[in-house]
Amino acid sequence: MTTAAAAAVTRRWLPSSLRRLTTITTAPHGGPPCHYSPVHDARRPVRPSPPLPGLLPPFAGLSPSVRRRSFSGTAAPQKQRNFPPRPKPPPESEIEESFLKGSGPGGQKINKTNSAVQLKHIPTGIVVKSQATRSRSQNRTIARRLLADRLDDLARGGESRSAVVGEVRRRKKASSAKKSRRKYRRLDEEQHEDEAEEGRQRQEEEEVEVEVEAEVEGRQEELWGEEEERRRRIPVMETTKLQGVPKGRAEE
Structure with missing residues (x-):
């Protein structure tokens, strides 16, 4: 086995991390060394090849936000409504605070604590x-x-935030x-149309059945008339036959 063949066999059984070290081997018969292309390691990322001269990469003239938005699956942000700002509570000097026992469902945490x-x-x-x-x-x-909302309603009326x-x-x-009424109205109309179509x-079908029954009855009446x-x-034929027979033979 030559040196190149032995190196190739050895390189075949080496792990991928060591294969790049064996890319240069001595050629057989004392010639120049043979260069083998390295095998790409799957764990290392592949660098993209540079674009051809004269060709621009995709999204070259777009801003970074547009590029990110082009590949994002989120919906466009909804329009923000211009609500009035939230009212601030009054100062503590104008507030009289007290803690009371609660009422309603909740157990002792509500009924026995303030x-x-x-x-x-x-x-x-x-x-x-x-x-x-409960906190x-x-x-x-x-x-x-x-x-704060109550005071804002008292001060601004219909222009308050809560209003x-x-x-x-x-x-x-x-x-x-x-929309719900329109939907159910349309469903009712479709249901009425379906009921009318079924009617x-x-x-x-009832008219066809009546015609068939009338035809059958007419045919039965014809058969009964023929019968x-x-x-x-x-009896007429028998009487005619008897009248045509001689008297002696008729008595017999």
């Missing part, structure tokens, strides 16, 4: 209460938010109800 929060705004006399959660700290935050948000929700709910088909006619002809 987890409910009640706030009173001293200048206006507005009172709000919150027992949305007193969360109820304090929620109560202050409710008090604007409520109007948007009301319109959305009305639109959804309208027409049933009526046509009666045949029965009437039999």
Whole structure:
């Protein structure tokens, strides 16, 4: 076996990480060394080949945000509504805070502990209460938010944030109800059309059945008439035969 053949056999059984070390071997018969192309390691990333001269890469004139958006599967961001800013709660000096026992379902954590929060705004006399959660700290935050909304409604009326948000929700709910009514109205119309079509088909089938029954009855009457006619002809034929026979033979 020559040196090149032995090197090739040895290289065949080497791991991929060591095959690149055996790319240069001595050629047989003392010639120049043979260069073998290295085998690509699957664990190493492949570098993309440079583009041909005169050709631009894809998305060359687009911004990075457009490039990322071209391959992203997320939907386009929805239009942000210009809602009024959230009202801030009044200062603590204008608030009278008290902790009360809750009511309703929830067990002893609600009925036996002072987890409910009640706030009173001293200048206006507005009172709000919150027992949305079992946590007193969360109820304090929620109560202050409710008090801020109440004061915003009192100060701005229909232009307050809660009024604007409520109007948007009301319109959305009305639109959804309208679409639902339109959908069920269309379904009812389709159902009525199907019922009318079934009624027409049933009526046509009944008419066909009536025609078939009438035809069958007419045919039966014809058969019965032929049978009666045949029965009437039999005695006449016998009488005719008897009249044509001589008297002596008739007596016999």
